[in-house]
Amino acid sequence: MTTVLSETREHDVLGIGARRRRTTLRLAVLTVGLLVTGVIAVGTGAIAIGPATVARILAHQLFGVGDVTWTPPQEAIVWQVRLPRVLLGMLVGAGLAVCGVALQAMVRNVLADPYLLGINSGASSGAAAAILFGAGAGFGQYALSTSAFLGALAASLLVFVIARSGGRVTSIRLLLSGVAVGYALYATTSFLIFASGSAEGSRSVMFWLLGSLGLARWDALLTVAALVIGGTTLCLTVAGRRLDALAVGDETAHTLGVNPDRFRMRLLVIVSLCVGVLVSASGSIGFVGLVIPHLARRLVGAPHVRVVPVAALLGAILLVWADVIARVLLAPQEIPIGIITALLGAPFLLILIRRLHAGGTA
């Protein structure tokens, strides 16, 4: 056993093996953390349910094991109400984090976040149109999310066309078109609120703009979110090496066999779809996509093949806890989750920046 270990170390000339083992360990710890977070979050709320009971209910529902020692209302709360919400929180948190990672590499700017491309503004316009003017009513229970998704789709197409108009999608062109489209659609949303003149409607739109997991149910939306966000995380992890090259520079990417324009275009499609879906499901939850990538890089270094999965887990954990706080703090009233993430995220970002300037490196 000892000889095997020392042998691996001897051949581990660059310390890559040690780094990989460290990453595996961190991924394992984070996965356990995510499960624990899930069980605690499902148990927390107006009616508290102990973690042991939650775990037994979940095991019973998933694998059909264990005897029923709980009341039917407890089971309904755990399985019908809270679990879908916690799962949506995990998905949205993971999605925001990995899209943030991708965008920071695409535009080579550590301040980039998933909303940089104006996609959330498009979704907001769609949501405002649905809430205030009943747009998309034909989609029944999915009216709000469908309308929001169509808005997001329109915004991404607009960004895409503008960014491409010069033939090449450079990072600066992408930034500028995202910001321009974002402002234009933000103005559209404001105009819709102003034009509707409904105070109650404005409040709902405001609530949606700040983000909420209140739409979570066992329905098609959750399935779509799981597929798209899972797929995005997988794609970005596999594309890790190419993301590394792109993050260094376009010329470098080119000389390492990555066509920077084509790659950035593909990333744009993937990220737009993912952000569109998660914004449609939960509104614009800020700061997660900005802060988590930095935290992930501090934990496992810069290579994207490690950063992407770690960011996904961290984002999932953080968002679920933010949602727990949002539900509990002013109970029975629920606070928009975006307020919590911003309040938690801002000081966190400042600490990271301080450490960065103090010469500490990830």
Next chain:
Amino acid sequence: MIQASEVSWRYGAAPVIDGVSVAARPGRVLGLIGPNGSGKTTLLRLLYGALRSPTGRVTVDDDPLPRLSARETALRMAVVVQETGGETALSVAEMVLLGRGPHLSTFQRTGRADHEIAARCLARVGATHLGPRPFSGLSGGERQRVLIARALAQQATHLLLDEPTNHLDIRYQHEVLGLVRGLGTCSVVVLHDLNLAARYCDDLVLLGAGGVAAAGPVDEVLDPATLEPVYGIGIKRLDLDGHLHLLFHPFAQEAA
């Protein structure tokens, strides 16, 4: 073998390179020299496909460059560019390992062989001790050596370098160019320093206003009569111990 025939490039209305032909022959080091703004870097970028010439063609081992995929191109040509990538959070070892990317399939990660190659390349540029350090924390000269190590790790059949001696102290200027020369791969080097060009290149292309002012073996191109009008400076050539040395003196000073 890299061949460019009748390639051109213009920034806005001003042509920088106009109908230029060059050839980098197998096993030889080709130096691109010329004054500021003569288009050395532009020509190099045309050679590795970062720029696509609207005229003429570029071939690598007789295959037209536009027909090669990005990855195939990277397997044939390793390039050291002037882009520093200063903001990256990658470590030096990770930076060098990026050079192994073109050899790996999408789902493959770097293996022991790749790590050994990267370590060897770092050793060759005297940067083994930098391995675990963050790339962004290095000095200009250290970065340059790491980028050269990355290009070596790429193990391509051609090596292209844009001012590789930038930021390097005198000893490393010679070590790096000596290393390139010792590789025996077909190399193209953009150089400012004519004495370094004299010592480490086999062939030279001297770029003047828009085109090739002279091309051929080092001994022929580095002729004061050819160089003086292109650079606008007085040049004296000495042949010492079998090496060629150039001394420079401004024309104005001479007149005074």
